[in-house]
Amino acid sequence: MAVYTEVTDDELARLIADYDLGELLSYKGIAEGVENTNFLVHTSEGTYILTLYERRVDTDDLPFFLGLLEHLNQRGISCPLPVRNQAGEVLTSISGRAAAIVTFLEGVWPRRPRTVHCSAVGRALAELHLAGEGFALKRPNALGLEGWHAVYDRFSERANEIAPGLRTLIDYELAFLDRAWPKNLPSGIIHADLFPDNVFFIGDKLSGLIDFYFACNDAWAYDLAICLNAWCFEPDFAFNVTKGRALLAAYQSLRPLNATEREAFPVLARGAALRFLVTRAHDWLHTDPHALVKPHDPNAYVRRLRFHQEVTSPAEYGLEAAA
Incomplete structure (x- = not known):
């Protein structure tokens, strides 16, 4: 499974408490992905993706990536939307990694595109x-x-x-x-x-x-x-x-x-x-x-x-x- 950095229950619960996302119910690592660690997070308010940015990602680029997602969402593109914490920030940290929480998109990717x-x-x-x-x-x-x-x-x-x-x-x-x-x-x-x-x-x-x-x-x-x-x-x-x-x-x-x-x-x-x-x-x-x-x-x-x-x-x- 592509989870390079582990997150404890207590760490994640404390992180979720910084957001208006309700109570942490469950989470699991996502197997797919090469560059970063991703978790599927379920709270009492919905489902989200937590991404921990690993060493191959330059943290100086994160304002570009996260800002672009907000920009595209505002213009009607269906893509993950970064969630801002109670301080109004989209970028956070957990387990020694820069991190962000984004909205979850429904759907599956096509294994044999037609x-x-x-x-x-x-x-x-x-x-x-x-x-x-x-x-x-x-x-x-x-x-x-x-x-x-x-x-x-x-x-x-x-x-x-x-x-x-x-x-x-x-x-x-x-x-x-x-x-x-x-x-x-x-x-x-x-x-x-x-x-x-x-x-x-x-x-x-x-x-x-x-x-x-x-x-x-x-x-x-x-x-x-x-x-x-x-x-x-x-x-x-x-x-x-x-x-x-x-x-x-x-x-x-x-x-x-x-x-x-x-x-x-x-x-x-x-x-x-x-x-x-x-x-x-x-x-x-x-x-x-x-x-x-x-x-x-x-x-x-x-x-x-x-x-x-x-x-x-x-x-x-x-x-x-x-x-």
């Missing part, structure tokens, strides 16, 4: 991008192109332990992206990690978005490319153009891509695949085999990257010019 899910997440991503406008705080993308180089430098000599030829592949791709990465695209707040396990559904209706701890300022079309990689490939790693077309059309129904974004999309898709390849490869090589959470297999993104390298037109993703 076309209807892809369409819903495309529209939700466009809504998020539009709703993020006007948020006063800024956070650069630490896992942009420069960040990929930095992560790769920490494991490049061991890359071929994961797959033969992986070092050559990544070296080639970084050199290509250094030359080809688009600049000055329309940008704003992006989620940067909108994988299926961060999107909840009730039936076929999207009920909410979670896990904004990679959110930052970057190109909106890059965020869309991350979603395409995460939602539109099958378990055998084949690209499903029907899902791609549904996701992209739903997004463009609210925020049409301009011509520059559209032409840049194959490069953005390659970059999005490389981003998750290098971070997963790093974690694959550096995570303790006895760790609570097993790292994701980076080979899934090797296959995606090789697909994108063969793409010659945005139409191959099902990306048509908006009407």
